[in-house]
Amino acid sequence: xxxxxxxxxxxxxxxxRYEKQVVVPxxxxxxxxxxxxxxxxxxxxxxxxxxxxxxxxxxxxxxNWQASQVLxxxxxxxxxxxxxxxxFWATWLFGGGKARENGMGFxxx
Numbered sequence: 546x547x548x549x550x551x552x553x554x555x556x557x558x559x560x561x562r563y564e565k566q567v568v569v570p571x572x573x574x575x576x577x578x579x580x581x582x583x584x585x586x587x588x589x590x591x592x593x594x595x596x597x598x599x600x601x602x603x604x605x606x607x608x609n610w611q612a613s614q615v616l617x618x619x620x621x622x623x624x625x626x627x628x629x630x631x632x633f634w635a636t637w638l639f640g641g642g643k644a645r646e647n648g649m650g651f652x653x654x
Contacts, residue, residue, distance in 0.1 A: 558591045566602035567591045588619035599643025609641035610650030
């Protein structure tokens, strides 16, 4: 059974790679790192919003590759070398939600 988490604070993440923002509202609910051991990370909060909405904060479409890249970038900044690689490929291959509906994507910009 999945555990439900409630985001305790507003998260505004700006992607240096894509020059776009993602907003995770206070009170946003998530099951955490779907299919993996939950860790303390902003990565799965931001990735969940991108996958649930398929959009950046400005309303433009976000594809599956971009959502997975953002997760990888956050995990890298957090010093999670192994997870940044494994979670990138797992989310890109098997996840994505509405971001996946916008395409699998392969471009970095």
